[in-house]
Amino acid sequence: MATPNVKDIVEQQSRGPRLERSIRLNFVGDWGMANFHRICSWLTQQFCDRAGRDSRVGIWNIRYGGIEAVLEVFRGEAQLAIATPAQMISTALTGQGIFAPYGPMPSLRALGVLPQNDRLILAIDPKYGIKSFEDLRQKRPPLRIATSTNDGTNFIGFTAYAFMECHGITSEVLESWGGKYITAHRPEQAIAFVQAGEADALLQEAIMTPWWADIIENYKYDVLHAEPSALARFAETYPNTAAQDPDPLPAGFWSTLTEPLHTLDFSDFVVLVRDDLPEDVAHLLTWCLVETRSAIEGQYKHLKPERSPLTYPLSPAKMAQSPIPLHEGAKRYYQEAGHL
Incomplete structure (x- = not known):
């Protein structure tokens, strides 16, 4: 300071x-x-x-x-x-x-x-080899996704679940793969689930924090580009919920991010x-x-x-x-x- x-x-x-x-x-x-x-x-x-x-x-x-x-x-x-x-x-x-x-x-x-x-980003443990949402839908892994609570009070949780639904992955779909959401209200609480080994995917905002850097730089999690069709569906289904056409997260934001990342604005x-x-x-x-x-x-x-x-x-x-x-x-x- x-x-x-x-x-x-x-x-x-x-x-x-x-x-x-x-x-x-x-x-x-x-x-x-x-x-x-x-x-x-x-x-x-x-x-x-x-x-x-x-x-x-x-x-x-x-x-x-x-x-x-x-x-x-x-x-x-x-x-x-x-x-x-x-x-x-x-x-x-x-x-x-x-x-x-x-x-x-x-x-x-x-x-x-x-x-x-800020952005809302999905990042996944590299053990799954998932590089895109298409990979995710095809492989259907039993992901334990750490995110914020979707209880009607939490802006992050509401947006996170809607973001996944617009990619064709509802809670029911995730559970049919043997996966689930693990939730808490605050971002650092969700990130702690990953660090404790209780989750193997992270869906969160606050991307500028050291917590996120730890997940990407040290845990080597793979970040997924949002699909253009899903972003368009989000804009249509949830109008005015997120700013449209934000600049992509620039390559180099994390050392492993080699190209601009398109995802949802937060x-x-x-x-x-x-x-x-x-x-x-x-x-x-x-x-x-x-x-x-x-x-x-x-x-x-x-x-x-x-x-x-x-x-x-x-x-x-x-x-x-x-x-x-x-x-x-x-x-x-x-x-x-x-x-x-």
């Missing part, structure tokens, strides 16, 4: 809009030790430095797969949450996909998007609020997101940008490009700052 410059911190604290009144907010991050909590902590300090002296922010964790964060903002139980992948959150507005049981949530708004270059963090959040509060939060971004970038600069779970440097113009409508306070900030 980069060492902060105290002079820069003091100078930064003197800038920006101010709220004279004290504000109490609830944010929802992640399970407690990942990027969403870090981002929430950054925003908490920057916001409270510029709000009334008795302002407080509570940062709540999630216990399931992440959908609860979106629901809590929609229901007014929290005022801000972070969710990924950003494109999937657009389906909350219309009540599609994983959000279908809850109905449309048209009041959700964004303060911005934080870039994160990118970007969206900062969610509701449309009735006071305009000046949304404006100040957005100002903090953009104008103090060096404070959060510095927490990732010990990593190369392509290996960072938050892709830096943050571009204000890109932060303003959200798959769901911007809050009016956020829109005002971006327009006044010339980013929109």
Whole structure:
């Protein structure tokens, strides 16, 4: 982690809009030790430095797969949450996909998007000699696939099962081969199943982490290209769930990846609020997101940008490009700052 410059911190604290009144907010991050909590902590300090002296922010964790964060903002139980992948959150507005049981949530708004270059990838133990999905369907091995829980709360699990189904491999098909899914909510828990010998395939995101590098570089797992027809089927069956036509993962991302890898996008963090959040509060939060971004970038600069779970440097113009409508306070900030 980069060492902060105290002079820069003091100078930064003197800038920006101010709220004279004290504000109490609830944010929802992640399970407690990942990027969403870090981002929430950054925003908490920057916001409270510029709000009334008795302002407080509570940062709540999630216990399931992440959908609860979106629901809590929609229901007014929290005022801000972070969710990924950003494109999937657009389906909350219309009540599609994983959000279908809850109905449309048209009041959700964004303060911005934080870039994160991620993919959902299937990797398989080399003992099976499987190099493609066609190989997988032909050989029908009894794979134990480690992935996230598909319980209606987990965005990763929902996407992972749908991704496999679009390749013609449902849970029932996998079980007919003698295989099964082994699941947990968090990515590192799924990866631990492989490292413990309890699984021999991995279907996950967070590809920039050392955990994934260990599976590919040391365990020598084979990664499978997504089939174009399956990606097209996914886009048709689960519209707006994943960004379309993402750049392939470049050759050399891992030493064993000798050609670009085409697979499903799982990118970007969206900062969610509701449309009735006071305009000046949304404006100040957005100002903090953009104008103090060096404070959060510095927490990732010990990593190369392509290996960072938050892709830096943050571009204000890109932060303003959200798959769901911007809050009016956020829109005002971006327009006044010339980013929109």
